[in-house]
Amino acid sequence: xxxxxxxxxxxxxxxxxxxxxxxxxxxxxxxxxxxxxxxxxxxxxxxxxxxxxxxxxxxxxxxxxxxxxxxxxxxxxxxxxxxxxxxxxxxxxxxxxxxxxxxxxxxxxxxxxxxxxxxxxxxxxxxxxxxxxxxxxxxxxxxxxxxxxxxxxxxxxxxxxxxxxxxxxxxxxxxxxxxxxxxxxxxxxxxxxxxxxxxxxxxxxxxxxxxxxxxxxxxxxxxxxxxxxxxxxxxxxxxxxxxxxxxxxxxxxxxxxxxxxxxxxxxxxxxxxxxxxxxxxxxxxxxxxxxxxxxxxxxxxxxxxxxxxxxxxxxxxxxxxxxxxxxxxxxxxxxxxxxxxxxxxxxxxxxxxxxxxxxxxxxxxxxxxxxxxxxxxxxxxxxxxxxxxxxxxxxxxxxxxxxxxxxxxxxxxxxxxxxxxxxxxxxxxxxxxxxxxxxxxxxx
Numbered sequence: 001x002x003x004x005x006x007x008x009x010x011x012x013x014x015x016x017x018x019x020x021x022x023x024x025x026x027x028x029x030x031x032x033x034x035x036x037x038x039x040x041x042x043x044x045x046x047x048x049x050x051x052x053x054x055x056x057x058x059x060x061x062x063x064x065x066x067x068x069x070x071x072x073x074x075x076x077x078x079x080x081x082x083x084x085x086x087x088x089x090x091x092x093x094x095x096x097x098x099x100x101x102x103x104x105x106x107x108x109x110x111x112x113x114x115x116x117x118x119x120x121x122x123x124x125x126x127x128x129x130x131x132x133x134x135x136x137x138x139x140x141x142x143x144x145x146x147x148x149x150x151x152x153x154x155x156x157x158x159x160x161x162x163x164x165x166x167x168x169x170x171x172x173x174x175x176x177x178x179x180x181x182x183x184x185x186x187x188x189x190x191x192x193x194x195x196x197x198x199x200x201x202x203x204x205x206x207x208x209x210x211x212x213x214x215x216x217x218x219x220x221x222x223x224x225x226x227x228x229x230x231x232x233x234x235x236x237x238x239x240x241x242x243x244x245x246x247x248x249x250x251x252x253x254x255x256x257x258x259x260x261x262x263x264x265x266x267x268x269x270x271x272x273x274x275x276x277x278x279x280x281x282x283x284x285x286x287x288x289x290x291x292x293x294x295x296x297x298x299x300x301x302x303x304x305x306x307x308x309x310x311x312x313x314x315x316x317x318x319x320x321x322x323x324x325x326x327x328x329x330x331x332x333x334x335x336x337x338x339x340x341x342x343x344x345x346x347x348x349x350x351x352x353x354x355x356x357x358x359x360x361x362x363x364x365x366x367x368x369x370x371x372x373x374x375x376x377x378x379x380x381x382x383x384x385x386x387x388x389x390x391x392x393x394x395x396x397x398x399x400x401x402x403x404x405x406x407x408x409x410x411x412x413x414x415x416x417x418x419x420x421x422x423x424x425x426x427x428x429x430x431x432x433x434x435x436x437x438x439x440x441x442x443x444x
Contacts, residue, residue, distance in 0.1 A: 003212025010204055011157040014150075015187055017044040020196045029188050031055075036185050040159060043187045052141075053182030056113075056151075059106030059140035060178040066094045066102070066135065073099040076108075077135035078116040081123045083156055086114070092135075099133050106142070108134050113141040113152050118175030122164045124155040139178055147194040153201055154186060226439035233431055234386035238414045240267040243423045252415050254374055259412060263390065266414045276409030278380060279341075279370040282334045283405050284361030287327035294327030300335065301357070305344035305364040308351030314381065316342065317356035333360040334367075339377045341368045343384055346402035349395055350388040354381055366408045379421040382428055387411055 001009075013019045028046035036049035043049070066075055075092040094102075108114075110130050116123040118137045126149060127140070134140050141151070154160060163184055168174040189197065236242045251269040256277050266272065275281065284303075287294035300323050307319030328335065336342070336359050344351035345366040354377060361367060370380050384391075391411055395401040416424065 003208055003215055006211065007205065007208050008158050010201070010208065011153055012159060014197050014201060015154050015157040015159055016041055017047055017187070017189065017193075020193065020200050022046060022193065026190045026192050029190055031188065040163075040185075044189070046190055046193075048188050049185045050188045051182060052184050052186055055146050055186075055188060056141040056143045057106065058178050058182060059108055059112075059134065059142060061102060061105060061134055061136055061138070066133065067098050069093045069095040069098070072096050074129055074132040075135055076114060076127065076129070076132050076138060078119055078123070078137040081114045081116050081125050081138060083123050084125055084152065086125050086128050094133055099131075102133050106140065108132060108140040109142070111148060113148050113155070115139045115141055115155060115181075117178070117181065118170070119173045121168060121174055121176060122155070122161050124152045126152055137175070139181070145191075146188070147191070147198055150189075150194045150198045150201075151186075153198075160184075160186065222442045226435050226442065229438075230432065230435050231386070233428065233435070234382055237424050237428055238266075238383050238386050239264055240270055240414070240416065240420075243420065243427050245269060245420065249417045249419050252374075252417055254415065263412060264414075267416070269420075270414055270416045273413050273415045274409060275368060275384075275411045275413050278375040278413060278415060279368040281405045281409045282336060282340070282367045282369055283332070284363050284365050284367070285331035285333040286362045287323055287331050287333070291327075291330075294324055294330055295321065297324055298322030299325050300328050301359045302333075303342055303355075303359050303361045303365065305347055305351055305362075308342065308344050308353055308365070309348075311351075311353050314354060314378075315356045316353035316359075318359070323360060328360060333362075335360055336367050336369060339370065339372075341370065341377065341380050341384060343367060343408075345404075345408065346395075346397070347400050349392050349401060349403055350385075352381065352384055354378070366403060366405050368408075374418070375415065376418065376421040376425055378425040378429075379416075382425065383413060387413070 010019070022044050026046065029048040031048060031050060031054070033050050033054050039049060068075065070093065072093045072095045075094050077092060079090050080087050108127060110127055112127045114125050114127050114134060116137055117139055164176055167180050167184065168176050233242070245267050249269065252271040254271060254273060254277065256273050258272050262272050301318035302321050302323045303316060303319040308316065323333070336355055338355055338357050340355040342353050342355055342361060342365050344364055346364050368380055368384070370377050391403050391408070392401065394407050395403045
């Protein structure tokens, strides 16, 4: 149950007389009024159904547009009245002269209930300013015979909120007229019980609010956890901490100059290289779209970043479109072999998949054709995912960020021995499906 659902349940219990016990020594409500025959729900014997207009004086400026001023008397508009509190982030004023002119309708005072009749309908809060004037869509509810804090909560209860919707009018924005609002029925408890209900609510609602914050934080954590766990596993993998090193495995033997400044430590048998050292960087191109024979017959699968973004699998065999052999020969597209790691280099950077078969791509991809003598295909796949944050940090562009083929090739790449690469891939393939299952569970 969410905090909002829990709060609504408590408020409904309060308005039905189920939140605190009734006291035998307290007198019943003594007020003349019309008896409600078809009651929405049962209330305690000492309570009574009354019309809202029987217990409140309405100060209504509906239809009167206030002349606003740069300073003077605060104007409390519908945007200031929230569910249970006043929002002072938006400040508007009317002149003192305008304020005095509006007092003929009644004086709004501190402690009165401010109630929104439209846009939004049904917000209620206790006024916390000594001097102010209510706006057009705000009614001030004044009373000397009820606990106004309690009735603020009653007005926010599920029962009364449903009643408002049932009695609202309007198409663009639903609202309720003061004349109809006055005639809506609401329960009236004895005055001492009103006080006890308020005490109980003010004891419970802060706890519910804290529960809500904790619940929201938990939801955020649950939503972020799979992504953080995946990133952590991949970082452990490319740092040499996911599987143990073996003394009987030879160190990486590749003749490249190691960089002086490296992002993190790796095992002694590993080596820092660059992406271009483990595979060929290939870009793509787009045949002219206005020439039909470049796109038909459909002969070569053609992959774009959009295709990679829609793909939910580790591999990809085709995109939405194909190009013809003539289309391929008309531009600088490259025919990429099976096992190529296709990587979106813009809009956005970081979509990735392994080619299931020969494909071509547009210019929005920078693909890595791995050298299988030094690197495993899936190890390149997982490592590029782990390095995407670094790749993005080195991208450039104004309309959108893009990583060039040169910068892609210069990306520092932690290279383990081949046998260890295979063990890393095997371990990741065991662990990551559980992360994906967790992600699906939290998305439900």
